[in-house]
Amino acid sequence: MVKTQQLSEKWIKASILGTIWASSEIVLGSFLHNLRVPFSGNILTAIGIIILISASYKWKENGLFWRAGVICALLKTLSPSAVIFGPFVAIISEAFLLELSVRILGRTIPGLILGSILAMSWNLFYKIFKLMLFYGNNIIDLYTNLMQYAEQQLGLQFDAVWTPLILLLFIQMLFGLVTALIGIRTGSETVNDKTPFRNKFTNHKTKNSFKQSYFNHSINWLIINVILMIGSLVLIGRINFGIWVILEISIAIIWALRYKRALRQLVRPQIWIYFVVITMITAFVFTRLQSGKTITDALLIGIEMNLRAIIMIMGFSVLGTELYNPKIRDYFARSYFKQLPVALQLSLESLPMMIANTPELKAIVKNPTLFVHHIMAFADFRLNEIKAKESFKQKVFIITGEVGGGKTTCIKNIIENLQQENISVSGIYSSRIVENDITTGYDVINISTNKSTKFLRKTGDSTQQKIGKFYIFNEGLDAGNDTLKNSDSQIVVIDEIGKLELTENGWFDSVELIIKKQDSHLILVVRNEFVSQIIDKFRVKPEFMLNVYEEDCTTISETISSAVIT
Numbered sequence: 052m053v054k055t056q057q058l059s060e061k062w063i064k065a066s067i068l069g070t071i072w073a074s075s076e077i078v079l080g081s082f083l084h085n086l087r088v089p090f091s092g093n094i095l096t097a098i099g100i101i102i103l104i105s106a107s108y109k110w111k112e113n114g115l116f117w118r119a120g121v122i123c124a125l126l127k128t129l130s131p132s133a134v135i136f137g138p139f140v141a142i143i144s145e146a147f148l149l150e151l152s153v154r155i156l157g158r159t160i161p162g163l164i165l166g167s168i169l170a171m172s173w174n175l176f177y178k179i180f181k182l183m184l185f186y187g188n189n190i191i192d193l194y195t196n197l198m199q200y201a202e203q204q205l206g207l208q209f210d211a212v213w214t215p216l217i218l219l220l221f222i223q224m225l226f227g228l229v230t231a232l233i234g235i236r237t238g239s240e241t242v243n244d245k246t247p248f249r250n251k252f253t254n255h256k257t258k259n260s261f262k263q264s265y266f267n268h269s270i271n272w273l274i275i276n277v278i279l280m281i282g283s284l285v286l287i288g289r290i291n292f293g294i295w296v297i298l299e300i301s302i303a304i305i306w307a308l309r310y311k312r313a314l315r316q317l318v319r320p321q322i323w324i325y326f327v328v329i330t331m332i333t334a335f336v337f338t339r340l341q342s343g344k345t346i347t348d349a350l351l352i353g354i355e356m357n358l359r360a361i362i363m364i365m366g367f368s369v370l371g372t373e374l375y376n377p378k379i380r381d382y383f384a385r386s387y388f389k390q391l392p393v394a395l396q397l398s399l400e401s402l403p404m405m406i407a408n409t410p411e412l413k414a415i416v417k418n419p420t421l422f423v424h425h426i427m428a429f430a431d432f433r434l435n436e437i438k439a440k441e442s443f444k445q446k447v448f449i450i451t452g453e454v455g456g457g458k459t460t461c462i463k464n465i466i467e468n469l470q471q472e473n474i475s476v477s478g479i480y481s482s483r484i485v486e487n488d489i490t491t492g493y494d495v496i497n498i499s500t501n502k503s504t505k506f507l508r509k510t511g512d513s514t515q516q517k518i519g520k521f522y523i524f525n526e527g528l529d530a531g532n533d534t535l536k537n538s539d540s541q542i543v544v545i546d547e548i549g550k551l552e553l554t555e556n557g558w559f560d561s562v563e564l565i566i567k568k569q570d571s572h573l574i575l576v577v578r579n580e581f582v583s584q585i586i587d588k589f590r591v592k593p594e595f596m597l598n599v600y601e602e603d604c605t606t607i608s609e610t611i612s613s614a615v616i617t
Contacts, residue, residue: 066394069122072099097230104234120146145170164231171227185360237423268376280366299358326357446594461604468608478544495531504530535561546576
């Protein structure tokens with residue numbers, strides 16, 4: 052659990068909205084792009100805008116839109132896609148345009164409509180800017196000549212150069228208007244919607260996780276990459292074409308060797324299809340429609356445009372990789388955006404839950420209003436959950452005793468007493484296996500399910516780890532750790548912490564996780580001889596040290612329940 056007291060409520064709300072927006076980008080975005088659905092970018096933008104406008108009817112803080120956009124953009128970079136820089140810029144720009152509009156016109160219907168139209172229209176301007184950035188001024192000449200050729204062939208009596216762009220802009224603006232009206236309508240409806248979140252989502256999917264593999268980040272490489280990108284653009288037309296081509300290919304090879312994302316760009320069939328198509332169109336346009344150009348000249352222009360595009364695409368990919376540098380994150384942690392890293396960590400906690408409960412696209416299309424009601428219910432649910440945990444202070448109780456002193460028997464009585472007090476308890480305890488009055492091993496018991504798994508035995512084989520005279524069985528170790536890592540009760544019990552944990556084995560990782568999450572109280576059962584070492588190892592300050600030899604189990608459970616309830 053993130054220490055949310057470090058966050059303002061505005062950043063908490065932005066974190067929730069950014070997470071909801073990001074989950075739609077990650078889940079629905081992959082679906083739409085894989086199916087090659089036309090205007091998929093506009094559909095995703097519309098969903099994000101509807102979420103923000105709907106939320107603005109309940110949460111009215113200024114600055115919420117751009118903060119949510121920053122959170123969403125950062126979470127979007129965690130998706131498996133190799134192309135992250137473009138979506139990152141687009142999402143932030145859309146959020147800032149919506150924010151700018153409501154700052155100028157207020158949180159009014161005209162302000163929300165204008166913001167939606169600006170955010171939606173940004174898609175067109177961004178695509179034009181990206182094409183010019185990737186392919187240079189030649190792409191303008193290519194487009195202009197093609198439109199003039201179309202005029203001649205079709206006998207058009209008007210300027211066809213601007214007509215497609217004006218038509219596309221009109222469609223984008225209309226789409227933005229409709230999006231705003233949907234957001235305004237659903238937002239006004241959700242204000243009085245009190246249906247609890249748990250009754251809403253019924254579609255459950257496997258949780259998604261995004262693991263960042265280790266990479267040796269370097270500020271020097273970040274600077275070098277920027278210089279290589281800018282240098283490539285500056286040198287076009289200023290040095291011999293053959294030397295420039297060799298330079299571009301060398302840069303691409305260097306990036307491919309150092310960055311997996313850059314390499315993934317090169318192996319995509321789409322980039323080579325574009326290479327061939329643009330080269331062929333360039334050869335046609337600059338030989339048939341312009342005088343003084345040979346086929347060789349035209350082909351060289353096409354190759355130049357494509358190589359420039361490849362370098363720019365790979366360049367943004369490698370910059371995105373280097374920007375994950377922890378030093379850069381630390382810098383932001385000390386700047387005006389110092390709350391951003393904590394808000395992002397909070398979003399990462401919410402993201403798997405939101406992804407798991409994102410409805411299928413057909414359900415959204417069938418009833419978009421119900422979808423917005425669902426996600427706003429989640430937003431309220433998550434906000435209340437975070438607020439409830441803000442004041443939570445984890446308490447650690449250590450129950451001590453000697454070997455065979457009745458610690459496990461006592462802990463079973465304590466669990467039963469706590470449950471009778473309506474205090475939820477989960478975790479594990481050890482069950483002694485006795486044969487002919489001799490202890491032959493221990494099983495690990497899941498408190499929630501009462502399931503028993505073999506853990507320690509006196510007999511085993513040489514491949515197994517040992518603790519004292521007992522062999523450790525991995526199935527018991529795995530079962531215990533799985534139980535602890537998935538515990539979500541008020542109190543988590545861990546029986547017999549000792550030698551294994553002091554060497555960072557056994558239940559060590561699970562105890563560390565529970566202490567870090569800070570969302571459950573913790574009962575540790577520890578032998579007397581290990582108490583001080585365990586306290587130092589886990590850096591905890593016990594609320595109470597309770598010895599089963601000195602106090603009866605009922606008194607111990609009453610002490611714990613009183614401390615937890617207060």
